[in-house]
Structures are given as structure tokens and as C-alpha cells.
Amino acid sequence: MNPDKWLKENTYHHSAFANIADLVKEKKKKGYKISLCIPTLNEEKTIGKEIIIFKSELMNRVPLIDEIAVIDSGSTDKTREIASEYGADVYLSSEILPGIESKKGKGENLWKAIYQLEGDIIVYIDADIKNIHPRFVYGLLGPLIYRDEVMYVKAFYDRPLAFSDGIRPTGGGRVTEILIRPLFSLFYPELTPIIQPLSGEYAVRREVLEKIPFPIGYGVETSHLLDIYHEQGMQAFAQTDLDQRVHRNQPTRDLGKMAFGILQAFFKRLAAHDIVKFKEFESQILRQFQAHDNNFEVIEIHIREEERPPMIDIPEYRKKRGIK
Amino acid sequence: MTKEEKAAILADLTDFDPVFREIKELFLSNLVMISEIPAPTFEEQERVGFLLNKFSEANLINTSTDEYGNALGIHPGTGEGKNILLVSNIDTSVDFTVDHSVSVGPGTVTGPAVGNNAVGLAAITVLPSLLDKLGITLKSNLILMGSTRSLGKGSLGGLRFFLKNTRHPIKAGICLEGMKLGEISHRSLGMMRCEIIYNTPDNFDWKMFGRIGAIETLSEIISRIREIPIPSKPRTSISFGSIESGTEYSFVSSEGILRFEIRSESEEMVSMLKHEIQNIVAEVSSSYGIEVSMNVVGQRKPGGIPFTHPLTSSARGIMDALDIKYSVQPTTSELSAFIDSGIPAITIGITNGTRKDKNTEEIEIEPVSRGLKTLLGLILSVDREEYDES
Incomplete structure (x- = not known):
């Protein structure tokens, strides 16, 4: 599909779905059940606010979402206590699917949500958003509720490329601009109109989620895009402009770790999709440097981007969902 | 009830x-x-x-x-x-x-x-x-x-x-x-919200420069206001809410603004204090040949x-x-x-x-x-x- 055409036909602004009553009417007509998943690790400052706003505006006032779940990686602050106090279903990630050895990582929580939650559509929202608003959820659900062919809706937080008063560059953060977009341009050019491929907010149909593998670390968002694109092409995607998102800025060194994990997931897919063949990685150790006076010191960080298999391959899931 | x-x-x-x-x-x-x-x-x-x-x-x-x-x-x-x-x-x-x-x-x-x-x-x-x-x-x-x-x-x-x-x-x-x-x-309470504004005038005598500026002047005005006897009955107070002036360590500031509020159970007391403060401002202003003015920006009976x-x-x-x-x-x-x-x-x-x-x-x-x-x-x-x- 021509990237310009895709951009025009599949890019929305959240205001297009601000009539939530209509959205709920359509949801009911189609019989969808919708779950909201918030993966957490020490998010006591923002989690209470997210739950209050989503529960009050999108569950109590209008029944757009049917469950709000926090899947926690073992917070040591009051994240779980606050989330529970304000009415979310709170799960400790390690206690979901107890028969499978637990791993640490945001991707692990997202993957386990597929097992734990009931929705036909799952909306994933990061817990560290300071300017949370109902649009973060209804803006992502709109394309999925109104268009049956759309499977995966990604958030972005800036205006589309063209403006009436001129044209300005737009896009994602540093990792997106110096890593992901060049890689997409080289190997998956059709994916380049996805403005913020790494944003942590997206909504997906279960039928798609249960069939894709999940890196448990930094590569989860990138691998979703590559795997769904490989299977279904660009028509499966849409993206919604959610205006501004205020969140913590990450130090450059952490972005290095993120890029290292993403690259592992990316190269694995290049090979799986028969685009480029690689031998095994030489190492999964990221080397960064720090200076003490005039001495430089190597910091070695082992980052192994492990992956969970598609949930549909897990016997417990098949049993729970009645899949033979 | x-x-x-x-x-x-x-x-x-x-x-x-x-x-x-x-x-x-x-x-x-x-x-x-x-x-x-x-x-x-x-x-x-x-x-x-x-x-x-x-x-x-x-x-x-x-x-x-x-x-x-x-x-x-x-x-x-x-x-x-x-x-x-x-x-x-x-x-x-x-x-x-x-x-x-x-x-x-x-x-x-x-x-x-x-x-x-x-x-x-x-x-x-x-x-x-x-x-x-x-x-x-x-x-x-x-x-x-x-x-x-x-x-x-x-x-x-x-x-x-x-x-x-x-x-x-x-x-x-x-x-x-x-x-x-x-x-x-x-x-x-009766309330009057005021601003005292200091400006260096266009015809300022620059021989005075360094000796008198917004900060010194507004400080003097604050000291003089604090000398006004405030009665406990009717209950009355003067609150200094904000002061803005100056940009550097060494430059004498040429502009400044002091914001304060007079509160009292008695309207007459508010009015009396306003006049006293106006007199202080007028006296300071004329003594140094500078422009200091007082504006009332809000008032409640x-x-x-x-x-x-x-x-x-x-x-x-x-x-x-x-x-x-x-x-x-x-x-x-x-x-x-x-x-x-x-x-x-x-x-x-x-x-x-x-x-x-x-x-x-x-x-x-x-x-x-x-x-x-x-x-x-x-x-x-x-x-x-x-x-x-x-």
C-alpha cells in the first residue's frame, strides 16, 4: 500500500471518536467486550489518577470498557495498593500462569494480560502518563470499533505531517528517529508512516494478539508491528493522534539498552521473514562506558530479549478459552 | 432551624x-x-x-x-x-x-x-x-x-x-x-488590594544613581507602613503579598512593584490605612524626586x-x-x-x-x-x- 494513501486513510485524531455514546452503541451492536490493561512497575505517582479517570469516565458514566486491570511486575512502592483502592483488578504478573516460569519485563505483563483478561479487544496504556485523559482509550478504540478490518491501533502524540500553516517534521522520540525509522526505511518501507512505532499505548484485537510471539523486554512494540505486518499487511493498522503526552524523559544510557533489545527482536524477524540471514548474535552484552576522573570504565549489561510464544500455543490458555 | x-x-x-x-x-x-x-x-x-x-x-x-x-x-x-x-x-x-x-x-x-x-x-x-x-x-x-x-x-x-x-x-x-x-x-472582611509601583523617571537626576533604586525605596516604604499602628479591634491587618524588582547583583534596579492587602472588619479603618499609606508614598516620592505611585486594584466592603x-x-x-x-x-x-x-x-x-x-x-x-x-x-x-x- 502506498504510504501516503495509508497515512490519509488510516490516521485519525482522537476528536473523531469523542462522541462516546455512539462508540458504545456500535460496540454493543458488535458484541465486543473491551479490556484495559495497565502494566506497572513502581508507578504510585500516576496509577491512581489513571484508574480514577478511566473507571469514572469510561466504565461508570458510559460502558465503553468492561474491565480495568493492572498487571504488576512486583512494585516495591504503593502501586498495587493504590490501584486496588481505586477499583482496578490488580494482578501480580508472577502469579498469572503459575505453571510457567515467570520472567521480568513489560512484554511479559502484556503477554499475560492476554490470558488473564476477558476482552475481545485489549487496550494497553502505560502507567507513567502525567496528563491522562479518556481520549487515550477512546481514541484508540474508535478505529477498531468502527472498522472491522483494522486489527491494531497505535497512538501517536503529534499532529499529522501537513499543517495549514506549513509543514514541519513530526515523529517519535530519539530511539524512533535514529533507529527504528531508518531500519523500517531500509527493510520495511511500508511501515514508515506509523508515526510513533514505539508508543506504549495501543489497542489490539484478541484474535491477533493471541497469535503473535511477545518479546518480554524492549522489543515488544517493534515485534508486534513486524509480525502483524508480515501476516496481514498495512490494512491491519491504524493510528490515532492523542495530542500531547507528558511522561518521564529517559536518560540516554537507558535508550541504549532499549535500542539493544529492539535490535535483537528486529534482526530475529529479518531472518524469520527471509529478508536478511544472520548467524547467531556474537553476544548479548551491551557495553557502555563511564568516566571516573581520567579513567574510563566499561559497564557490561546483559540484555537477552527473550520471547514468549504466541499465547494460543499455551495449553492453559487454550483450555480457558475452550480452544481445541 | x-x-x-x-x-x-x-x-x-x-x-x-x-x-x-x-x-x-x-x-x-x-x-x-x-x-x-x-x-x-x-x-x-x-x-x-x-x-x-x-x-x-x-x-x-x-x-x-x-x-x-x-x-x-x-x-x-x-x-x-x-x-x-x-x-x-x-x-x-x-x-x-x-x-x-x-x-x-x-x-x-x-x-x-x-x-x-x-x-x-x-x-x-x-x-x-x-x-x-x-x-x-x-x-x-x-x-x-x-x-x-x-x-x-x-x-x-x-x-x-x-x-x-x-x-x-x-x-x-x-x-x-x-x-x-x-x-x-x-x-x-473589608479588603483593599493595592500596588505600589516604582519607576525611574525620564528626568531622573543621575547624580542620585546608585544611592536610590526601586529595592531601597520599596523597602523604605514597607518599613514605614509597618510603623503604622494596627488595631486589634476592629480586627485589622496589612499583608505584603509580593515584591518584584531587580535583575542582577550589582545593577541598581530601576523598576519595582509591591503588592499588599489591607483587611479589616471596619470599612473606615481600611480607608484610613489607605490614606496613611498614600501619604507615605507621596512623601517618599517627593523626597527623592522619583516616581512612586499607588493603585487600588481590588476592594471589598x-x-x-x-x-x-x-x-x-x-x-x-x-x-x-x-x-x-x-x-x-x-x-x-x-x-x-x-x-x-x-x-x-x-x-x-x-x-x-x-x-x-x-x-x-x-x-x-x-x-x-x-x-x-x-x-x-x-x-x-x-x-x-x-x-x-x-
Whole structure:
């Protein structure tokens, strides 16, 4: 599909779905059940606010979402206590699917949500958003509720490329601009109109989620895009402009770790999709440097981007969902 | 308020606690969303828009804004024709540049201006739901108002405009303050808000340069003001609120502004202090050949309803019945605008909080239910009682 055409036909602004009553009417007509998943690790400052706003505006006032779940990686602050106090279903990630050895990582929580939650559509929202608003959820659900062919809706937080008063560059953060977009341009050019491929907010149909593998670390968002694109092409995607998102800025060194994990997931897919063949990685150790006076010191960080298999391959899931 | 009347009101509120539990999340989510919309005085439009949406969702009638940008809606009564005005100020003293993010913790909400006065606005937004869910029908129309241009130079402009121009005769006003629960204000202090402005004149004698500048001059004026004897009766105070001047370590500042407020139970005392300070300013100005001027940017007359007025006695009676320890305090808030218009009014608080007017202002969630219950009780009492309007 021509990237310009895709951009025009599949890019929305959240205001297009601000009539939530209509959205709920359509949801009911189609019989969808919708779950909201918030993966957490020490998010006591923002989690209470997210739950209050989503529960009050999108569950109590209008029944757009049917469950709000926090899947926690073992917070040591009051994240779980606050989330529970304000009415979310709170799960400790390690206690979901107890028969499978637990791993640490945001991707692990997202993957386990597929097992734990009931929705036909799952909306994933990061817990560290300071300017949370109902649009973060209804803006992502709109394309999925109104268009049956759309499977995966990604958030972005800036205006589309063209403006009436001129044209300005737009896009994602540093990792997106110096890593992901060049890689997409080289190997998956059709994916380049996805403005913020790494944003942590997206909504997906279960039928798609249960069939894709999940890196448990930094590569989860990138691998979703590559795997769904490989299977279904660009028509499966849409993206919604959610205006501004205020969140913590990450130090450059952490972005290095993120890029290292993403690259592992990316190269694995290049090979799986028969685009480029690689031998095994030489190492999964990221080397960064720090200076003490005039001495430089190597910091070695082992980052192994492990992956969970598609949930549909897990016997417990098949049993729970009645899949033979 | 008789025992029977109090008992009847409390009977109407029997189901309050379970109903409040149903709408608590609505209150908190509105509180968070209101708090996160910046609304410095004169720039309240976005917050007004939010309130109007909430009023429309609550099926209020005449949901509208006026020339001063006030947010207004009416919860209609059975048609007896009387109107109760419930008001909370929309504007804050927090600038756009401040991070307005709010944090919700276990039992608290923290952020700039959450208590002063997003809580009051959130209370107004949930009131229609509370009345509906409790099955309470009022005889009076309940006019819900988020008032603009209230603080600082706004000087209660929004409420004054509405009271002057409304075609709905107001039986009584209830002003809501976020903090603090149990405080009842039925009297307003006289208040005068002033600025003293220093400017280096065009024909300034530069031989004086380095010896006299804005900071020295304003400091001298402050010292002279502090020498004025302030009586304890009538209760009177002068508060220095802000001073701005200077840019560097070594440059003598050529401009400066001092903001202060005179408060007193006596209008004459406010006026007398104003004249004394004007004399100080004139003397300092002429002594050094510099330009110092004093402007009055806001003024409120003292006054109010008596302690024994049915509105005050209802508030005390309801708080007694709810085991809320009350205290009676004078105020300089919205009450003044009602007093100036000759309308009986009272100010009550909705919850408790700390760090008022700081960016980490914090309110407690638990007392909100008692604050809203007091408010409902007071509305029922005003609705049912006849006031002597002579």
C-alpha cells in the first residue's frame, strides 16, 4: 500500500471518536467486550489518577470498557495498593500462569494480560502518563470499533505531517528517529508512516494478539508491528493522534539498552521473514562506558530479549478459552 | 432551624453514604481533570468549557456562559420561582508555565490549586447526580456557577457581573471553598488590594544613581507602613503579598512593584490605612524626586449576615448533626459580592487540606463525603425555609 494513501486513510485524531455514546452503541451492536490493561512497575505517582479517570469516565458514566486491570511486575512502592483502592483488578504478573516460569519485563505483563483478561479487544496504556485523559482509550478504540478490518491501533502524540500553516517534521522520540525509522526505511518501507512505532499505548484485537510471539523486554512494540505486518499487511493498522503526552524523559544510557533489545527482536524477524540471514548474535552484552576522573570504565549489561510464544500455543490458555 | 426541620433534612440524606460511594469516582475524576486545566485569572476559557460540558451531561438547563465567561447551568426546581446560587471560583493564581499534573495517592489528591478551588468546582459538577440519585426534588432552581475573574485583579468580576445582570432573583448564595471543612463564613472582611509601583523617571537626576533604586525605596516604604499602628479591634491587618524588582547583583534596579492587602472588619479603618499609606508614598516620592505611585486594584466592603440568620444557623445545625466541629471565620472570598448585592450568603468548605497555594497543595479524600453532605443539607434548608427579606 502506498504510504501516503495509508497515512490519509488510516490516521485519525482522537476528536473523531469523542462522541462516546455512539462508540458504545456500535460496540454493543458488535458484541465486543473491551479490556484495559495497565502494566506497572513502581508507578504510585500516576496509577491512581489513571484508574480514577478511566473507571469514572469510561466504565461508570458510559460502558465503553468492561474491565480495568493492572498487571504488576512486583512494585516495591504503593502501586498495587493504590490501584486496588481505586477499583482496578490488580494482578501480580508472577502469579498469572503459575505453571510457567515467570520472567521480568513489560512484554511479559502484556503477554499475560492476554490470558488473564476477558476482552475481545485489549487496550494497553502505560502507567507513567502525567496528563491522562479518556481520549487515550477512546481514541484508540474508535478505529477498531468502527472498522472491522483494522486489527491494531497505535497512538501517536503529534499532529499529522501537513499543517495549514506549513509543514514541519513530526515523529517519535530519539530511539524512533535514529533507529527504528531508518531500519523500517531500509527493510520495511511500508511501515514508515506509523508515526510513533514505539508508543506504549495501543489497542489490539484478541484474535491477533493471541497469535503473535511477545518479546518480554524492549522489543515488544517493534515485534508486534513486524509480525502483524508480515501476516496481514498495512490494512491491519491504524493510528490515532492523542495530542500531547507528558511522561518521564529517559536518560540516554537507558535508550541504549532499549535500542539493544529492539535490535535483537528486529534482526530475529529479518531472518524469520527471509529478508536478511544472520548467524547467531556474537553476544548479548551491551557495553557502555563511564568516566571516573581520567579513567574510563566499561559497564557490561546483559540484555537477552527473550520471547514468549504466541499465547494460543499455551495449553492453559487454550483450555480457558475452550480452544481445541 | 428547629429540631423537626433538622430531622426532616437528615431523613432525606439517609441514603447519602451509599449514593456518595457511587459518585465518588466521578467526583475524583472531575477533580483531577479540572485541576489539570490551567486557568489563571482572565484566562479561564478552557476550564469553563470543561464545566459547561459537565453541566450539559448532567442535563442542566440554560447551560451557558455570559460576557464575563462564567460557566452557568440550572438544575430546575418544581417552579416556585426562587433561585439558590451555588458558586465556586474557576480561576487560580497558578501560571500556565507551572506543571499542572495532579497525583492521586492513597487518600489524597496533590497538585497546584486542587484545594483552592478545584474541589469546589468538582463538588458543583457532581451535585446534580447526588440530587438525582437521592431522589431529592427542590422547590427552588439551583443555579450552578463557576465564576471567572475572581482572584487578584479579577476582584470577583465574574460573580459581580452575574449578580448585577441576572434576571433570576437570588434567594441565597452558597460559596464553596475546597478547604477547609467545618469553616463557616457569614461575614466578609473589608479588603483593599493595592500596588505600589516604582519607576525611574525620564528626568531622573543621575547624580542620585546608585544611592536610590526601586529595592531601597520599596523597602523604605514597607518599613514605614509597618510603623503604622494596627488595631486589634476592629480586627485589622496589612499583608505584603509580593515584591518584584531587580535583575542582577550589582545593577541598581530601576523598576519595582509591591503588592499588599489591607483587611479589616471596619470599612473606615481600611480607608484610613489607605490614606496613611498614600501619604507615605507621596512623601517618599517627593523626597527623592522619583516616581512612586499607588493603585487600588481590588476592594471589598465588610459586611454579611448575622450569626443568627437562618442560613448561618442551618449550617451550624447541620454540621452539629454530622459531628463536624465548626468554626466561624470572616472571609474575603465570593461572599463579598453577595453582600454588596444585598443577598444572604454563606461560605463553607468541602474537605481538609494542606500546603494551600503551593504547587504541592494537597486535599484529603475521606472528608469530602461529609463536606458534600453538609452542602446538600444546607441546600435543602435554604430550599425549605422562608427568609425575611426586609
